[in-house]
Amino acid sequence: MNKLYLEPHQARTREPSAYENLLGDAIERAFGSGVVELSGLVAALNASGPLPQSKATTWTEELLAAELHRLSLEA
Template structure:
């Protein structure tokens, strides 16, 4: 079986991630590693991480949903 048939990790990437995207990903990974798997807990972890939301306001569930949707577009 040829491994080149499988998706490469960055195959779908259109551009390199920004510093903000890297920091957001790192904060989300730290939350998951700490056993946080629910949205309210993730929002609390993001607020405790020191990484501001794009608007500079505290993270809320709605801001998180909007930001992840925007990044996925």
């Protein structure tokens, strides 16, 4: 029987940037500490970074959602 599976990087067209790696690591740390809500994720990112790449100095729920959407389109 042939089982379907997903290779984690099969759709990736390039290596992640340093910013993407930092953001991903920070999100993983937040999830690992039990954060499950967007507001908690935003608070964790504001506490530990990285800063948004936009001109904003802090994360908001709207900014994080937009950034994750933008990054998903670039993958």
